[in-house]
Amino acid sequence: MSKDDDRVGTHVPSAALAAYATGDPGLDDVAAWGVEAHLDTCARCRARLADHAAPPVRDLLGTARTALLHEARTGPQPAPARSxxxxxxxxxxxxxxxxxxxxxxxxxxxxxxxxxxxxxxxxxxxxxxxxxxxxxxxxxxxxxxxxxxxxxxxxxxxxxxxxxxxxxxxxxxxxxxxxxxxxxxxxxxxxxxxxxxxxxxxxxxxxxxxxxxxxxxxxxxxxxxxxxxxxxxxxxxxxxxxxxxxxxxxxxxxxxxxxxxxxxxxxxxx
The missing domain is CATH 1.10.357 (Tetracycline Repressor; domain 2)
Structure with a gap:
């Protein structure tokens, strides 16, 4: 795995990705949501996430990704920025x-x-x-x-x-x-x-x-x-x-x- 994967601001650190994949309670809610937001737009981190997940979970992630992408293309447009x-x-x-x-x-x-x-x-x-x-x-x-x-x-x-x-x-x-x-x-x-x-x-x-x-x-x-x-x-x-x-x-x-x-x-x- 490239060292660039762990650069802050580029990809999710490996420790945080592993904690998210295993449901580690030490990962607080805000950090978990930050990981999810990054995964929505980063194919490399989604692939890295699969390395930390069990085989049944990998299949579930693939299904969820397909559903999310379909919803993003066909769903309502984002709301205007808040005041x-x-x-x-x-x-x-x-x-x-x-x-x-x-x-x-x-x-x-x-x-x-x-x-x-x-x-x-x-x-x-x-x-x-x-x-x-x-x-x-x-x-x-x-x-x-x-x-x-x-x-x-x-x-x-x-x-x-x-x-x-x-x-x-x-x-x-x-x-x-x-x-x-x-x-x-x-x-x-x-x-x-x-x-x-x-x-x-x-x-x-x-x-x-x-x-x-x-x-x-x-x-x-x-x-x-x-x-x-x-x-x-x-x-x-x-x-x-x-x-x-x-x-x-x-x-x-x-x-x-x-x-x-x-x-x-x-x-x-x-």
């Missing part, structure tokens, strides 16, 4: 964004109308970005998730892009509401950042949607329910809780970055 907006996020989170902004406005109006009660803006602020991530990175809400998951930039980079879109949709509204109410931004910003980072960290393990649901439930049980029962702001979202939230935000961010490889697996879309 830059679609590369960063999808149209499905727009409904969530409108709902989140409406919730922030309602919380602000309640705080202005009933200043004697615990601040609804402080209580709900961390839930806004968490719920946005649950929508922005889920196979159930994004009809094009398979295509996006197979993109070269899939993984943590794409997750961070969508996270920035979620934060850009929620933080400005929360900032305005907090300033008008005279609340320190740290009281809601740090819990919101911590919740976002924790969602990304857990999302690489159990799926972003599941992580968001678990953290939202924990926040409701630990903060919102006690505030409603006592009619007072819990100590954890008062000024004395700011140092703890700052430390938690740093720790969760580092843990999320360390779990970056978790977003190369399909389970992160659950």
């Amino acid at each position: 830059r907006w679609r590369r960063w996020t999808g149209w499905s989170p727009l409904g969530w964004a409108v709902t989140a902004l409406t919730a922030v406005l309602a919380a602000f109006l309640l705080d202005r109308a009933y200043p004697q009660f615990p601040s609804v803006v402080l209580l709900l602020a961390p839930l806004a970005p968490i719920s946005g991530l649950a929508v922005a990175w889920s196979r159930r809400t994004d009809p094009a998730w398979e295509t996006l998951a197979g993109m070269p930039r899939a993984g943590l980079e794409l997750v961070l892009r969508r996270t920035l879109v979620v934060l850009a949709a929620t933080l400005p509204a929360l900032t305005v509401a907090g300033l008008l109410l005279g609340e320190s931004p740290a009281l809601w910003l740090l819990p919101a950042i911590t919740g976002t980072s924790a969602t990304l960290w857990l999302g690489g393990r159990i799926g972003v949607t599941r992580a968001a649901a678990a953290l939202a439930t924990a926040w409701i049980a630990a903060v919102i329910v006690p505030a409603v029962l006592t009619m007072d702001v819990p100590p954890m979202i008062r000024a004395e809780g700011v140092p703890g939230w700052a430390a938690a935000a740093v720790i969760c961010t580092v843990l999320a970055l360390l779990r970056a490889d978790g977003f190369l697996r399909l389970h992160s879309w659950r």
Whole structure:
């Protein structure tokens, strides 16, 4: 076999081709899709793939290749290139964004109308970005998730892009509401950042949607329910809780970055 076969950018490396042929679980989903995309256009690598496959599989590959080529010639034409907006996020989170902004406005109006009660803006602020991530990175809400998951930039980079879109949709509204109410931004910003980072960290393990649901439930049980029962702001979202939230935000961010490889697996879309 020629050494040119293993040149990066020319053909699939032999190790990756062997792992793909044998179904090695060490080959992540993005790498496997990259191999498949290359095999569609490279006859030499398809021939090399047959060397790593058992005889029954070779026959199956030949049949599949014939069917794929026939479909490529007779099937529908490729769709137009996606817009830059679609590369960063999808149209499905727009409904969530409108709902989140409406919730922030309602919380602000309640705080202005009933200043004697615990601040609804402080209580709900961390839930806004968490719920946005649950929508922005889920196979159930994004009809094009398979295509996006197979993109070269899939993984943590794409997750961070969508996270920035979620934060850009929620933080400005929360900032305005907090300033008008005279609340320190740290009281809601740090819990919101911590919740976002924790969602990304857990999302690489159990799926972003599941992580968001678990953290939202924990926040409701630990903060919102006690505030409603006592009619007072819990100590954890008062000024004395700011140092703890700052430390938690740093720790969760580092843990999320360390779990970056978790977003190369399909389970992160659950």
